Amino acid sequence: MKINSARLEQYFEAMSLIGKIGETGTCRPAHTELEKQGFEIAGSWMKEAGMTVRIDNFGNLIGRLEGKNPDLPVLMMGSHLDSQPYGGRFDGVAGVLCAIEVVKTLHENGIVPERSIEVISFADEEGWRFNKGLFGSRGILGKLEEGELERADAAGITRGQALVAFGCDITKFKDSEYQPGSIFCFLELHIEQGPILDLANKPIGVVSGISGPLWWTVKLKGMAGHTGSVPMPIRKDALVGAAEIIVAVNEIANQVPGNPTVGTVGTLNIFPASRNIIPEEVTFTVDLRDIDLERRNRYEKQLRDRIEFICAKHKLTYEISEDTKSDPRYCADWIKEIIHAECQKLQLDEIELMSGPFHDALALSYVCDYGMIFVRCKDGISHNPLEYASYEDLAIGANVLLGTVQQILNR
């Protein structure tokens, strides 16, 4: 049994017109009329694939293919149809459309599985509109935090208002939550959003897990003074300290060949930011991610030691505040084995790799086993209208997903 690659291509072409920007870009923000249009067309394909379709109170689109035994925990798969404001046409979309095509193929072949299958487009995976992502996937698991509905977008519209306008009943979130044990496993196909598969010249990768991010805000304090008169040896220049720490983050993350760790300083605020005042205070963020928690902990210790040393050298004081510290979340071995076996049937010579970015699977990983399939994207470009995955590669990914679903249904 194989998916219909021409139909899959049509799904992508049709979806790319909704929120299209420029030649190849997409802007389809969460909980908007554009996302609703995306849901309507995806929902119509779900119906054609034999699924019943609903939009829940978190703004998730859910298609369900009823199994022979509807009481069994569901096999869930999906991703998201919302996009970055200046995004591409494959991020998230690939996981939803390939999952619909898989169910359509099963349905066409007259297969009625024992357990039900659900395909979900999770609401607001991207998180840029209200500065907090994975909304729909956290929502169904009862993991929203205090104040999330009061978060406002750039136009002053709150999440709660946007959901109500979308047609959601925000007083009835409980009705849309999944009970513990009701999800058997979760599968997500996604474009890699990095260059590893492209460099290795392979269409498909089996994901080993999602990296755990450690996010800090670091503040260094020195002393301001006249840049023309304060002699070098007695300065307390916070920016010189920050510069050395930025290099240290880069060196620490680069220790292992193959670079399984990534470390980034992405922001820098200098006070008072005058060309003739020695920088007194510098604030910057650190983002350190690794799939290996023990190694990340070791690197964290190294970085703390380096910061201590560098600040002592430049007579600075420092404060580190921890913004996020998540453990890496590993894919289930048994699902990885199935995905590998399906890749081998197609003679793909696949590799295993970790995911640096988060995905909805991260939220699901706390309640069920999960597996992810990565599809090669050109030059690793994503969150950019230039994002590109070929229809050939996407069809291969959908076939791997189809085989994986069949194996799981046979268990």
Ligand SMILES: [Zn+2]
């Ligand atoms: Zn995504």
